[in-house]
Amino acid sequence: MSARTVGFIGGGRVASILIGGWARANALPGKVVVCDPNAEALARLKAKHGAIETTEDGTTAAAQDVVFIAVHPPVIPQALAPVKSALKPGAIVVSLAPKVTIAKLSEMLGGFGRVARMIPNAASIVGRGYNPVAFGAVLDAADRDGLKKLFAPWGECPEVAEAHLETYALLSGMGPTYFWPQICELKSLGESFGLAPQAALAAIDKMLWGAVAVMKDSGLTPDQVMDLIPVKPLADxxxxLTTAMRTKLTGLMEKIRP
Incomplete structure (x- = not known):
């Protein structure tokens, strides 16, 4: 399928990230309709992206070629109510939330099976996202290729097993929040020691990419990798930190599992 029009049910952070990624790449679909009950949220989005259409009427957004469900899991049943009656037969619904499975989404949509799920990553706003996607069984190769082309400006969109999406929600979806505070503090320290802001960010950028590459590509064990640098200022x-991560993320995983 070739998406000419796109609808968003939900005009919050996720919609802003994805629309921003398209806009940055000069790849906005021909028509983007965003629905949200919050008029202020719609106004903010419209101020950033004047080409989009905004509405508080869910049926208008749901009548597009691809319909993104961009709301939190507890809100999905309510959000899908106006979608079910407005969907075109050839439309595709893409949920951006964990927990609610393709089968459950299809059931909520009255048996509509043209459904996919994606876990969005915030770096999509600059075209460097990692957005794992799972497709419903009735979506054929043309449907999947069409969606991948639509997603391409955001970065990588690997096809994965649906059962793994909640794990990706913790790793790539929420993952930036584990590191951004540390990145901000390192940047601030770099500036206080004499670096320009962009020079500090450039060093941190390359350092982080390289640190992951060593873990992934060197063939060394984790202990051997961490032994490469003798001075470890935060060792104590x-x-x-790792205990907090394991405790909090394990608890969160139990909440977002289907």
């Missing part, structure tokens, strides 16, 4: 705090 690592155990507390």
């Amino acid at each position: 705090d690592v155990a507390a």
Whole structure:
């Protein structure tokens, strides 16, 4: 399928990220309709992206070629109510939330099976996202290729097993929040020690990419990787940090599992 028009049910952060990624790449679909009950949220989005259409009427957004469900899991049943009656037979619904499976979405849509799920990553706003996607069984190769082309300006969109999407929600979806505070603090320190802001960010950018590459490509064990640098200023705090990550993320995983 070739998406000429796109609708968003939900005009919050996720919609802003994805529309921003298209806009940055000069790849906005021919028509983008965003629905949200919050008029202020719609006004903010419209101020950033004047070419989009905004509405508080869910049926208008749901009548497009591809319909993104960009709301939190608890709101999905309510959000899908206006979608079910307005969907075109050849439309595709793409949920951007964890927890609610393709089968459950199809059931909520009255048996409509043209459904996919994607876990969005915030870096999509600059075209460097990692957005795992799972497709409903009735979507054929042309449907899947069409969606991948639509998603391409956001970065990578690997096709994965649906059962793994919640894990990706914790790793790539929420993952930036685990590191952004540390990145901001490193940048601030770099500036206080004399670097220009962009020079500090450039160093941190390359350092982070390289650190992951060493873990992924060197053939060394994790212990060997961490032994490559003898001076570890935060060594005394690592155990507390990793314990907090394991405790909080394990608990969160239990909440977002289908």
